[in-house]
Amino acid sequence: MKSFLSLILLSFSMLVSAQESISIGNKYSIYSEVLGENRPYWVCLPAMYNNPDYGKASYPVIYLLDGDTNFTTMVAIQDRFTKGMYCNMPECIIVGIPNTDRTRDMTPSKSELIRDGKPLFSNSGGAENFTNFLTKELRNRIDSTFRTSGYNLLVGHSFGALFAINTLLHHSEAFHAYVALDPSLWWDNRKVYSEAEKIWKTKQFQKRNLFVAMAKNEDRPDDTQKHSATIHQFCTEVLPSSPRNGLTTAWKYYEAEDHGTVILPGVYDAMRTVFEGIELPVKQIPKNPGLIKEHYRKLSERLGFHFIPSETMVDNIGKYALSIENKKGAKAIFEYNLKNYPESKNALKSLSLTEGY
Amino acid sequence: MKSFLSLILLSFSMLVSAQESISIGNKYSIYSEVLGENRPYWVCLPAMYNNPDYGKASYPVIYLLDGDTNFTTMVAIQDRFTKGMYCNMPECIIVGIPNTDRTRDMTPSKSELIRDGKPLFSNSGGAENFTNFLTKELRNRIDSTFRTSGYNLLVGHSFGALFAINTLLHHSEAFHAYVALDPSLWWDNRKVYSEAEKIWKTKQFQKRNLFVAMAKNEDRPDDTQKHSATIHQFCTEVLPSSPRNGLTTAWKYYEAEDHGTVILPGVYDAMRTVFEGIELPVKQIPKNPGLIKEHYRKLSERLGFHFIPSETMVDNIGKYALSIENKKGAKAIFEYNLKNYPESKNALKSLSLTEGY
Numbered sequence: 103m104k105s106f107l108s109l110i111l112l113s114f115s116m117l118v119s120a121q122e123s124i125s126i127g128n129k130y131s132i133y134s135e136v137l138g139e140n141r142p143y144w145v146c147l148p149a150m151y152n153n154p155d156y157g158k159a160s161y162p163v164i165y166l167l168d169g170d171t172n173f174t175t176m177v178a179i180q181d182r183f184t185k186g187m188y189c190n191m192p193e194c195i196i197v198g199i200p201n202t203d204r205t206r207d208m209t210p211s212k213s214e215l216i217r218d219g220k221p222l223f224s225n226s227g228g229a230e231n232f233t234n235f236l237t238k239e240l241r242n243r244i245d246s247t248f249r250t251s252g253y254n255l256l257v258g259h260s261f262g263a264l265f266a267i268n269t270l271l272h273h274s275e276a277f278h279a280y281v282a283l284d285p286s287l288w289w290d291n292r293k294v295y296s297e298a299e300k301i302w303k304t305k306q307f308q309k310r311n312l313f314v315a316m317a318k319n320e321d322r323p324d325d326t327q328k329h330s331a332t333i334h335q336f337c338t339e340v341l342p343s344s345p346r347n348g349l350t351t352a353w354k355y356y357e358a359e360d361h362g363t364v365i366l367p368g369v370y371d372a373m374r375t376v377f378e379g380i381e382l383p384v385k386q387i388p389k390n391p392g393l394i395k396e397h398y399r400k401l402s403e404r405l406g407f408h409f410i411p412s413e414t415m416v417d418n419i420g421k422y423a424l425s426i427e428n429k430k431g432a433k434a435i436f437e438y439n440l441k442n443y444p445e446s447k448n449a450l451k452s453l454s455l456t457e458g459y
Numbered sequence: 460m461k462s463f464l465s466l467i468l469l470s471f472s473m474l475v476s477a478q479e480s481i482s483i484g485n486k487y488s489i490y491s492e493v494l495g496e497n498r499p500y501w502v503c504l505p506a507m508y509n510n511p512d513y514g515k516a517s518y519p520v521i522y523l524l525d526g527d528t529n530f531t532t533m534v535a536i537q538d539r540f541t542k543g544m545y546c547n548m549p550e551c552i553i554v555g556i557p558n559t560d561r562t563r564d565m566t567p568s569k570s571e572l573i574r575d576g577k578p579l580f581s582n583s584g585g586a587e588n589f590t591n592f593l594t595k596e597l598r599n600r601i602d603s604t605f606r607t608s609g610y611n612l613l614v615g616h617s618f619g620a621l622f623a624i625n626t627l628l629h630h631s632e633a634f635h636a637y638v639a640l641d642p643s644l645w646w647d648n649r650k651v652y653s654e655a656e657k658i659w660k661t662k663q664f665q666k667r668n669l670f671v672a673m674a675k676n677e678d679r680p681d682d683t684q685k686h687s688a689t690i691h692q693f694c695t696e697v698l699p700s701s702p703r704n705g706l707t708t709a710w711k712y713y714e715a716e717d718h719g720t721v722i723l724p725g726v727y728d729a730m731r732t733v734f735e736g737i738e739l740p741v742k743q744i745p746k747n748p749g750l751i752k753e754h755y756r757k758l759s760e761r762l763g764f765h766f767i768p769s770e771t772m773v774d775n776i777g778k779y780a781l782s783i784e785n786k787k788g789a790k791a792i793f794e795y796n797l798k799n800y801p802e803s804k805n806a807l808k809s810l811s812l813t814e815g816y
Contacts, residue, residue, distance in 0.1 A: 122485050122486045122487070123480060123482040123484075123485055123486075124482060124483050124484040124485060124486060124501055124503075124530065125480040125481060125482055125483075126481050126482075126483055126531060127480075127481040128479045128480055128481060129479045129480075129481060130479070144481055146481075171542075173481065174483060174531070174534055174535040174538050175535045175538070175539060177531055177535070178531040178532045178534070178535030178536075178723065179535075179723070181531050181532070182532060182719075182720060182722065182723045183720070185528075185719060186719055188717055188719055188720070190720065358731075360545055362539075362542060362543055362545055363539060363540070363545070363547065365539065366535065366536070366539045366727065367724070367727070370723065370724070374715075
């Protein structure tokens with residue numbers, strides 16, 4: 103009985119601290135047959151995901167490499183870009199994948215590089231296995247656990263960015279958008295770089311997007327790998343400058359950022375670039391509610407995937423219309439929201455605000 | 460007995476979810492005598508704050524207005540800027556203050572503005588009270604609960620940015636650095652704007668910093684408040700363009716950002732600007748370990764406050780020196796760290812790696 107009581111007390115004290123914690127997601131894990139090991143993954147769900155008053159929306163998924171280190175950054179950017187009435191990206195499910203053996207998983211070939219008589223990357227070359235883990239095992243788990251829309255993004259930095267470009271080349275069907283932050287394209291005598299040169303000339307892509315961020319790193323004269331010079335040459339000479347064979351690319355050079363700090367502004371710009379056109383001309387919408395649908399039609403066409411606007415955002419725009427006394431506009435906006443989310447109590451309640459009009 | 464068991468089961472199920480949660484801080488609250496109400500506040504501590512192997516450092520505090528909405532953004536930026544060897548700001552304690560009555564607390568005067576026959580901001584003018592809450596009640600709580608260094612920053616957006624500038628004018632001793640993101644300087648016929656014009660010409664400041672971010676918002680011709688035009692005029696005509704009377708100011712215009720999105724890049728640039736010079740020439744340090752101290756001496760002199768480098772960062776630089784086989788440099792770096800954090804087991808352990816040199 104005494105142990106019962108102390109157990110309850112312990113549980114309660116932890117309950118209290120749990121209630122007071124500020125959480126941005128949850129940690130899970132999955133056993134990977136392909137990799138022969140347990141893999142943790144971190145998940146952040148959109149704000150209204152579990153709100154019973156809202157419609158049961160489906161969401162794009164962002165697969166984030168170096169998932170622990172970059173998790174807060176990705177969460178903060180999505181948070182920023184999906185607030186209020188002006189959204190610069192859709193609400194997404196963020197799946198961060200922490201590393202167990204980063205070099206093994208991210209690199210597409212075994213490097214023979216030697217330093218001081220020892221192989222520098224003895225365990226490299228496991229990208230194909232990791233792609234299988236990511237696009238089969240983990241994808242199945244995510245798609246069967248959460249309400250995913252089927253639109254997937256891959257975000258990687260450094261070796262992770264090398265992995266992202268390699269995946270785009272050899273498994274382009276796996277993700278719709280690829281974000282490569284300061285990619286290690288020097289890898290194995292520019293293996294991925296050279297493949298891109300060939301593959302991008304001929305391969306047909308199904309409306310894929312690639313964003314490359316380049317930091318300011320000064321390559322030392324004695325450094326034969328020339329990390330930065332390689333990225334620069336890749337961006338200016340290999341990346342198609344306009345959409346080609348279904349592949350749209352963009353790149354940006356960050357004068358003020360180094361290899362480490364480029365992640366935050368790189369992801370920020372990547373989301374804006376991939377989802378260009380998603381931001382609505384909010385002030386015009388009360389007078390012309392059809393603009394929302396029209397904007398999303400164009401976005402969907404450009405990205406080759408059917409997107410519908412977030413319930414929260416449209417609700418906010420409807421309430422803005424009410425605030426400027428445009429009941430007619432508000433009614434049309436709320437009706438459109440209810441059409442997208444027919445089971446939403448929230449959308450129905452908002453529509454009732456325009457009753458009698 | 461049955462209810463006992465179900466209580467335990469419930470507690471356990473919540474324990475499991477609590478263990479798996481990804482937390483970026485904790486929520487607390489304090490009763491404010493000045494405001495006559497309970498106020499929540501959110502706190503994020505530096506990564507190693509509670510690690511018993513590390514020295515017991517003291518930290519600057521960032522007081523963040525609209526504290527719930529902006530918390531993840533501030534946490535992500537601090538996380539990004541204090542990783543590894545290249546730090547762009549010191550590790551800080553982040554204190555987010557959610558609103559209870561935003562207009563009341565953030566505005567320095569009672570506005571007589573009328574719209575459609577009704578006063579628009581009937582409850583305005585409570586900034587003086589809120590300043591007292593912030594700089595006395597909450598400051599006492601934070602300083603007595605956490606290891607604070609005494610260096611304080613205030614970060615505000617919109618009405619919060621108006622509040623920040625007002626506090627700098629009338630209580631400049633309260634914070635060392637002020638970040639004003641797209642400030643509502645139109646408030647009450649430019650009250651704060653006009654005061655700044657006068658006060659900044661004569662008042663002596665004790666090495667204070669102000670960073671102003673201006674978003675791209677187009678003022679409508681019929682909008683008499685002219686939010687953006689007012690900020691622009693303030694930045695170009697009122698802000699001293701070089702340090703004057705102990706006040707250093709900087710401002711930046713964000714062509715790509717609106718009133719909402721300017722927060723993230725604004726805070727990002729603000730931290731870099733306030734703490735300019737904190738980033739170390741890492742590659743030169745193994746050969747010249749005294750550079751760390753020299754850099755921090757200059758930073759401390761410029762900011763009028765004694766800063767010492769983070770234990771983690773210096774430890775990382777020492778390990779970098781080891782990785783390039785500079786044991787002499789590593790030893791000096793680890794010794795310097797142990798001098799700053801004499802009770803640190805971690806610093807002692809790192810120093811032992813250079814034994815025999």
